[in-house]
Amino acid sequence: MSMKSSTATTNAASSSRIAGGVAAALLGVFLLFGVGLANADALHNAAHDTRHAFTFPCH
């Protein structure tokens, strides 16, 4: 493998790693708000014990 194509492979790997990171971060933050912070009663009540246990701010 020439130096040039090896660099290209590394760049491709690194940009798909970043894309994976973005996907993971967005999904993680979305889930975190739903389980830990959303004020909807049903969500709050279903996740109540978890919110207290993980020390999220709760009522």
Added chain:
Amino acid sequence: MIKRILLAAFAAGALAGVFAHGAQLVEVIPVMHAAEGYEGLADERGHGHGHGHEAHGEEGHGHDHSGWMPADGFERQVFTLMANVLTGVAFGLILVAGFAFSGRHVDWQRGALWGLGGFAVFVLAPAIGVPPAAPGMEVGSVSERQLWWVGTVVATGGGLSLLVFAGSKLLKTLGAMLIAAPHLVGAPIPAEFHAGPLPAELAAQFAVASLVTALAFWAVLGGLAGHFFDRWVQQRT
């Protein structure tokens, strides 16, 4: 690779969530249930704002969290387990996103260190201003505390990342300042406290139990996430 990154986060998060559930059963959940007995007393006295567990079945207390809730016992256990697993997955995704952005090599040991960082960001730093609260504690406005909590998490996470990964001293200093900032701004702590019915001993026990349990969860999550990320992402690229 995106799929394998997400898979590593899901696997580590789900396993760590189940671990957290087991760890909570040791002390956090029993203390929480004991505290709820006192939360019921607060409701009877008319100034509580509980959410309808066993201590108060009737309507009309003006709860801010009425409506559907899991029935006590098995159903509540199942919902708590599911919420713990989802919380594990959420934190797993965020931690693995950190691995991916950093570009650094991780294995289970480095992952566990990352986990301790996650504990500092999501538990320890916010706990200074918004201490772990057992049900029934009078703690002031939820939305104000949530806002400060989110701000502190973002500032601590950003600051810690700069401190650890930034190249220049200037950026590292900026990171340290970011970590301190939310505490200089100050948390929304109520101006005065009215002694509630919850014994201070129980509140202290809950705070310590939840912090220690969260620490164990984050160490396990970090170790597992580091391991899976190493196996499924790093070793395949």
